[in-house]
Amino acid sequence: MKALVLAGGSGTRLRPITHTSAKQLVPVANKPVLFYGLEAIAATGIREAGIVVGDTHAEIEAAVGDGLAFGLDVTYIRQPAPLGLAHAVLVSRDYLGDDDFVMYLGDNFIVGGVNDVVERFTRDRPAAHIMLTRVTDPRRFGVAELDPAGRVVGLEEKPPVPKSDLALVGVYLFTPAVHEAVAELKPSWRGELEITDAVQWLITEGRRVESTVVTGYWKDTGDVTDMLEVNRLVLESLDRRVDGVTDPASQLIGRVVVEEGAVVERSRIVGPVIIGAGARVRDSYIGPFTSIAAGCAVTGSEIEYSIVLPRASISGVSRIEASLIGHDVEVTPAPVTPRAHRLVLGDHSKVQISS
Incomplete structure (x- = not known):
């Protein structure tokens, strides 16, 4: 056959x-x-x-x-x-x-x-x-x-x-x-x-x-929805394993896999999560059902329920969820631009503006 x-x-x-x-x-x-x-x-x-x-x-x-x-x-x-x-x-x-x-x-x-x-x-x-x-x-x-x-x-x-x-x-x-x-x-x-x-x-x-x-x-x-669901299911079956390097300032909670050559510093990892070989996670939060592939870099960011493909870089981003991030992608914060309200108000107006 x-x-x-x-x-x-x-x-x-x-x-x-x-x-x-x-x-x-x-x-x-x-x-x-x-x-x-x-x-x-x-x-x-x-x-x-x-x-x-x-x-x-x-x-x-x-x-x-x-x-x-x-x-x-x-x-x-x-x-x-x-x-x-x-x-x-x-x-x-x-x-x-x-x-x-x-x-x-x-x-x-x-x-x-x-x-x-x-x-x-x-x-x-x-x-x-x-x-x-x-x-x-x-x-x-x-x-x-x-x-x-x-x-x-x-x-x-x-x-x-x-x-x-x-x-x-x-x-x-x-x-x-x-x-x-x-x-x-x-x-x-x-x-x-x-x-x-x-x-x-x-x-x-x-x-x-x-x-x-x-x-x-x-x-x-x-x-993408089906990919994330299958990723969640497979991660559920992980056994905890740490072959890479984690520093004392980091927390690894639950079923977390850190592949050989990966480095986790000053970060909180809540499983099930897998961190691929050679990846770097610094000053970040990696939440449940997330796969970080080989060679990625996550710095000063938060990500959960997502798939990150090899060599992607995420830096300074406050929160990412339910995402599929491709090879060699760079994710950074948008530049801060001045914001202003332009008003033409009649006499005796009352305006409430959220800052």
């Missing part, structure tokens, strides 16, 4: 970060989201993984390399344009051959991994197995309709009137039968080859499609 990891796409909902960086490499607890997926795949025992890449291929390839660090043998597959998940399967046909495979969206985060669903698929071997989760607004997702016995009877991509609240999670398992389905597809109204249409084709042709409803945590880390 192989894995097909999708790491293309433009990441429009994470702009401007993704103007210069692949969305799959935005870090959660100082580790790229993509890496969590690769680790989950390796944990199933799968050893061969094809990574579908697009315009950000150079950055993805530099970060992942040959895959040996994850226990994988990685092959890179170029997708000329983000033309849909089924199109990614189409361009990967030669790599996949006649093997079963798990398709994993590289910007998805699933707590607990996918071992159980891979074992079930390997044992029962339906034509396809999809993972589902209940969502409050299914119009944003591919949606599945189940019969009373729990069998998948229909799928629809981003329907205006959903037939259920069961959204497709970004993990799919297929036998080679899916290649027949993909070959029959036409572009949707979005101009893409939809994987939901491929699975629907299998259902229509009488092929067995099974599903698992995810009871744990799943997120598509497609926007």
Whole structure:
């Protein structure tokens, strides 16, 4: 069995970060989201993984390399344009051959991994197995309709009137039968080859499609709000560790990780927080659910519930919350400019002005 990891796409909902960086490499607890997926795949025992890449291929390839660090043998597959998940399967046909495979969206985060669903698929071997989760607004997702016995009877991509609240999670398992389905597809109204249409084709042709409803945590880390939520969840599982240097004037409260080479001086750190290797925190407050990446500098500032990417600098800023700060960014106070009130008042006026 192989894995097909999708790491293309433009990441429009994470702009401007993704103007210069692949969305799959935005870090959660100082580790790229993509890496969590690769680790989950390796944990199933799968050893061969094809990574579908697009315009950000150079950055993805530099970060992942040959895959040996994850226990994988990685092959890179170029997708000329983000033309849909089924199109990614189409361009990967030669790599996949006649093997079963798990398709994993590289910007998805699933707590607990996918071992159980891979074992079930390997044992029962339906034509396809999809993972589902209940969502409050299914119009944003591919949606599945189940019969009373729990069998998948229909799928629809981003329907205006959903037939259920069961959204497709970004993990799919297929036998080679899916290649027949993909070959029959036409572009949707979005101009893409939809994987939901491929699975629907299998259902229509009488092929067995099974599903698992995810009871744990799943997120598509497609926007800043979701990134911060996943970062919060991962930081919750931290164990306190201080490999860097902290001075006696600093307070580290709760689950705080200070990586090797990091320095904390005259600061208060309230976990869960991670301070990356080589970072410098001076005269500052770092509040819960914050990730400070390697090489950052935080001086005379306060920051909480945020993600700060490598080599960013924050100096003299009184309060930052719920923020995603990119590579090599500089955040400083705005210059102080004189303020004045200009008044034209009639006789016997009474004016109250807040200073």
